[in-house]
Amino acid sequence: MNVSGNSPARKLVYWGSHYLMIGAFVVFALFPLYWLLKVSVTPNDILYTEGVRMWPSRTTWENYFFVLTQSNFPHYFLNSVIVAGTTAIVTTMVAAVTGYSFSRFAFRGKVIIVALMLITQMFPLVMLIAPIFKILAPLGLTDSLTGLIIVYTAFNVPFATFLMQSFFDGIPKDLEEAAMIDGNTRFQAFRRIILSLTLPGVAATLGFVFTAAWSELLFALMLVSSESASTFPVGLLSFVSKFSVDFGQMMAAGVLALIPACAFFLLIQRYLVQGLTAGAVKG
Amino acid sequence: MDGGKSVTTAMQAGKLPVERRGVISRRLSGILEPYLYVSPALILIIAVMLMPLVLGLSYAFRDIRILNPFSGGFVGTAHFQTLITDDAFLGALVNTAWWTFGSLLFQFTLGLILALLLNRDFLGRRLVQALVFLPWAVPTFLSGLNWAWMFNPVVGPLPHWFTALGLMETPFNILSDPDLAMWGPIVANIWFGIPFFAITLLAALQSIPKELYEAASIDGATTRQQFISITLPFLAPTIAITLMLRTIWIANFADLIVVMTNGGPADSTQIVASYIFTQAFRRLDFGYASAIAAVLLVLLLAYALGVIALRRAMTHADN
Amino acid sequence: MASIEISNAVKSYGAVDVLHGIDLDIQDGEFIVLVGPSGCGKSTLLRMIAGLEDITSGAISIGGMVVNELQPKDRDIAMVFQSYALYPHMSVAENMSYALTLRKTAKEKIADAITNVAEVLGLTALLERRPKALSGGQRQRVAMGRAIVRKPQAFLFDEPLSNLDARLREQMRTEIRKLHRRLGATSVYVTHDQIEAMTMADRIVAMHDGIIQQVGSPVEIYDRPANIFVASFIGSPAMNFLKGAYEIAQNGTAGIRLTDGSFVPVLPARGATANQTVTLGARPEHIAITADENGENGGIPARVELIEPMGLSTLVHVSLADNPVKIFTLDRPDFAVDSFIHIAFDMEKIHVFDTETELRLPPENEPHTAQSA
Numbered sequence: 001m002n003v004s005g006n007s008p009a010r011k012l013v014y015w016g017s018h019y020l021m022i023g024a025f026v027v028f029a030l031f032p033l034y035w036l037l038k039v040s041v042t043p044n045d046i047l048y049t050e051g052v053r054m055w056p057s058r059t060t061w062e063n064y065f066f067v068l069t070q071s072n073f074p075h076y077f078l079n080s081v082i083v084a085g086t087t088a089i090v091t092t093m094v095a096a097v098t099g100y101s102f103s104r105f106a107f108r109g110k111v112i113i114v115a116l117m118l119i120t121q122m123f124p125l126v127m128l129i130a131p132i133f134k135i136l137a138p139l140g141l142t143d144s145l146t147g148l149i150i151v152y153t154a155f156n157v158p159f160a161t162f163l164m165q166s167f168f169d170g171i172p173k174d175l176e177e178a179a180m181i182d183g184n185t186r187f188q189a190f191r192r193i194i195l196s197l198t199l200p201g202v203a204a205t206l207g208f209v210f211t212a213a214w215s216e217l218l219f220a221l222m223l224v225s226s227e228s229a230s231t232f233p234v235g236l237l238s239f240v241s242k243f244s245v246d247f248g249q250m251m252a253a254g255v256l257a258l259i260p261a262c263a264f265f266l267l268i269q270r271y272l273v274q275g276l277t278a279g280a281v282k283g
Numbered sequence: 284m285d286g287g288k289s290v291t292t293a294m295q296a297g298k299l300p301v302e303r304r305g306v307i308s309r310r311l312s313g314i315l316e317p318y319l320y321v322s323p324a325l326i327l328i329i330a331v332m333l334m335p336l337v338l339g340l341s342y343a344f345r346d347i348r349i350l351n352p353f354s355g356g357f358v359g360t361a362h363f364q365t366l367i368t369d370d371a372f373l374g375a376l377v378n379t380a381w382w383t384f385g386s387l388l389f390q391f392t393l394g395l396i397l398a399l400l401l402n403r404d405f406l407g408r409r410l411v412q413a414l415v416f417l418p419w420a421v422p423t424f425l426s427g428l429n430w431a432w433m434f435n436p437v438v439g440p441l442p443h444w445f446t447a448l449g450l451m452e453t454p455f456n457i458l459s460d461p462d463l464a465m466w467g468p469i470v471a472n473i474w475f476g477i478p479f480f481a482i483t484l485l486a487a488l489q490s491i492p493k494e495l496y497e498a499a500s501i502d503g504a505t506t507r508q509q510f511i512s513i514t515l516p517f518l519a520p521t522i523a524i525t526l527m528l529r530t531i532w533i534a535n536f537a538d539l540i541v542v543m544t545n546g547g548p549a550d551s552t553q554i555v556a557s558y559i560f561t562q563a564f565r566r567l568d569f570g571y572a573s574a575i576a577a578v579l580l581v582l583l584l585a586y587a588l589g590v591i592a593l594r595r596a597m598t599h600a601d602n
Numbered sequence: 603m604a605s606i607e608i609s610n611a612v613k614s615y616g617a618v619d620v621l622h623g624i625d626l627d628i629q630d631g632e633f634i635v636l637v638g639p640s641g642c643g644k645s646t647l648l649r650m651i652a653g654l655e656d657i658t659s660g661a662i663s664i665g666g667m668v669v670n671e672l673q674p675k676d677r678d679i680a681m682v683f684q685s686y687a688l689y690p691h692m693s694v695a696e697n698m699s700y701a702l703t704l705r706k707t708a709k710e711k712i713a714d715a716i717t718n719v720a721e722v723l724g725l726t727a728l729l730e731r732r733p734k735a736l737s738g739g740q741r742q743r744v745a746m747g748r749a750i751v752r753k754p755q756a757f758l759f760d761e762p763l764s765n766l767d768a769r770l771r772e773q774m775r776t777e778i779r780k781l782h783r784r785l786g787a788t789s790v791y792v793t794h795d796q797i798e799a800m801t802m803a804d805r806i807v808a809m810h811d812g813i814i815q816q817v818g819s820p821v822e823i824y825d826r827p828a829n830i831f832v833a834s835f836i837g838s839p840a841m842n843f844l845k846g847a848y849e850i851a852q853n854g855t856a857g858i859r860l861t862d863g864s865f866v867p868v869l870p871a872r873g874a875t876a877n878q879t880v881t882l883g884a885r886p887e888h889i890a891i892t893a894d895e896n897g898e899n900g901g902i903p904a905r906v907e908l909i910e911p912m913g914l915s916t917l918v919h920v921s922l923a924d925n926p927v928k929i930f931t932l933d934r935p936d937f938a939v940d941s942f943i944h945i946a947f948d949m950e951k952i953h954v955f956d957t958e959t960e961l962r963l964p965p966e967n968e969p970h971t972a973q974s975a
Binding site for chain 1: 700
């Protein structure tokens with residue numbers, strides 16, 4: 001977009017309003033997180049009296065201390081790490097292989113499979129809660145981290161596949177042909193050469209799936225009933241509903257929940273735009 | 284060195300041993316190869332999503348209540364008949380429309396503005412981009428809780444600010460007011476959803492060749508004219524697809540509501556998706572829940588087909 | 603080194619046949635060029651030899667062994683791609699040694715091989731660089747080096763010079779030719795550029811629509827094209843074609859009567875009948891501008907449309923019998939556009955084609971040569 005008219009006054013107004021709006025968006029995006037942080041470091045005794053101040057007169061780590069040592073949160077946190085991490089790894093592996101085949105092969109049935117994957121993105125996952133529960137129950141996979149991992153992996157594979165596919169599309173096909181002529185089977189060429197060239201794509205997919213699995217609430221609520229298998233969302237929610245509210249502690253737990261997801265996302269968001277751009281260009 | 288395979292010149296020192304295919308010819312293995320690659324994904328999706336889907340649809344016609352060991356019988360269309368007269372369900376339909384389009388309107392508009400702002404090079408752009416996309420990474424249950432706390436006059440600033448601005452008489456929690464409660468999850472959804480639109484629209488904006496703008500400005504077009512005649516048409520396909528997908532996605536998105544209001548107060552924030560969850564999770568009535576889900580699915584399909592038909596009509600009109 | 607035999611190779615994609623029964627014998631050590639327009643099947647044929655495409659029916663043998671069922675890695679061939687296909691994350695040295703590393707060749711042997719080949723190709727200073735730090739010509743040479751180090755039974759080239767600018771292309775043509783003479787390697791080279799074909803090939807295979815049109819040495823193909831396609835594809839500027847009727851005079855001499863009545867004498871053609879519709883083919887260098895204005899035995903009038911000075915030569919575009927005709931001359935023209943000049947055709951060098959079958963009708967006295975079609 002061009003700036004028409006170059007007078008200094010005009011430019012000032014233009015860029016001034018630009019930064020103003022950017023500022024508004026940044027504040028809007030960050031304020032809730034800031035507030036979360038703020039309450040989490042507010043000691044209980046002044047929490048209700050100082051309610052609306054921007055920053056408490058006294059800060060404390062006692063809420064974090066409580067959450068980390070006196071509650072079950074470390075356990076929930078660990079469960080979530082296990083589930084989200086495993087899901088991310090398994091999903092990325094499956095998505096890499098599937099995305100590669102979509103990128104390189106033309107085969108009968110490809111259209112159907114792609115259509116199936118698109119369909120899975122479109123229907124309400126909530127409607128699967130009942131049947132999945134009934135299927136997993138006799139298998140002993142309810143109330144287990146393994147059950148969650150299997151379900152989450154299946155949910156994330158379609159999007160992860162399309163993400164990986166668009167990264168593979170960016171690599172010329174004759175690279176694996178050269179590798180095959182040099183002495184690899186196609187799978188070896190894929191594993192040894194192509195995969196190492198799509199490391200950004202792999203990172204993006206890992207991060208995306210991890211974030212998605214880390215946040216998942218409904219199926220975790222439905223499938224998990226015991227404390228030992230609760231993931232973070234379940235734990236946090238039950239904490240909130242059970243006890244008359246100790247906001248400071250809950251927010252401290254919330255901040256802790258944020259850290260892995262945000263860290264991952266900040267690392268990979270650049271690749272997401274890349275991947276989506278590649279897809280957008282192809283329409 | 285491999286021994287004794289063949290005496291032709293192909294078998295020399297330092298060459299790879301040849302693997303004989305044996306039974307499967309190369310052509311056949313070439314045909315099977317892609318399917319081997321997609322089989323893990325396919326198995327997962329069929330087992331965890333498609334089979335349960337079919338199963339779930341069948342539950343709509345059966346009486347399945349987890350707590351009742353005698354349930355499981357076929358009840359035909361009994362659930363659907365109950366549905367039609369179920370006030371909670373009908374209310375949920377209305378709420379779903381309110382929820383979906385309310386969220387979508389603001390998410391899209393604000394996302395577009397943000398994308399346009401980010402499309403220019405300015406100092407600190409990288410940092411700003413990372414920061415404004417952060418809400419997308421926040422787990423939804425957390426953003427739900429977070430906003431719920433912010434709306435709570437006990438610990439949150441919003442009711443106090445609204446009062447100071449004159450929007451409220453005294454600070455109260457809008458989440459407990461049946462007329463206003465829906466706005467709570469909607470605001471949280473907007474906060475959460477702007478990054479998605481911003482990222483996709485930004486990617487689309489960045490794929491517009493700069494030369495088009497240069498040619499237009501040489502031709503004398505103002506910024507606004509350039510926006511209308513270059514930017515919008517280029518964005519139109521992306522916008523169309525994104526909007527359609529997001530509509531469906533938002534309609535199905537029950538997490539925020541379950542966390543913030545649980546459908547209350549008095550079912551004023553219950554949408555169809557959360558209603559399904561409530562029936563399944565809290566009342567453990569899988570049959571009824573599946574019937575509602577079936578109806579939702581049909582509605583969404585109709586919506587999607589309608590959009591596709593509309594698009595086709597519009598493309599034909601252009602031709 | 604090895605010979606390559608292709609017998610009755612057919613390639614179809616679903617219902618569409620891309621290659622129809624190709625028969626070709628490539629001798630050990632020969633440099634064969636597959637040339638033709640895009641879509642003629644030459645790249646497909648090359649990739650079938652490599653094993654990157656499988657063969658629908660027929661057989662391909664390398665070194666006497668049928669390789670239909672073998673994967674590329676087992677065929678002991680090396681390929682140079684149009685886009686070079688260098689591994690971006692490896693250095694030049696690693697790129698070249700990759701195949702040997704896969705075969706677990708001893709490190710010293712690999713190092714020796716790389717050093718030798720790098721020297722021959724002038725790459726010694728570049729061994730530690732990554733492909734993105736190289737120019738197009740350098741990448742080309744690395745791609746070739748990668749192939750040479752393998753010491754394969756055959757080299758396959760898939761339009762390797764297409765991405766280079768004209769000057770570099772000329773230079774690489776010579777280098778490849780010299781390398782071939784030095785290594786004596788069986789090579790199959792695909793290109794759409796007929797100049798590359800003419801300058802590099804021991805034998806040319808002209809292909810069109812999935813069928814081999816003609817196989818022969820460059821001179822053979824140039825002087826005795828088998829049909830209109832080959833005649834028009836090979837040679838630049840291209841051959842001129844004029845339709846007419848074949849006439850035989852009582853004294854046995856023959857000629858072609860063009861549509862405007864002009865008469866062009868030709869050597870009597872084998873198998874041509876009186877009044878048969880034929881197409882006259884004349885290369886621009888076989889048409890002379892004459893001062894002779896006398897009808898039948900001399901110049902035919904033609905109007906000058908355009909004069910293109912090319913430095914050494916001049917290309918004169920004329921209009922004859924409503925057809926554009928190009929004439930190649932080393933003389934500087936002393937006429938202007940829109941004037942009329944007289945042209946004469948070199949009877950010994952021009953060709954007669956059957957208009958319908960498009961096959962060339964050779965002069966009666968020409969010895970029969972084996973031409974595959």
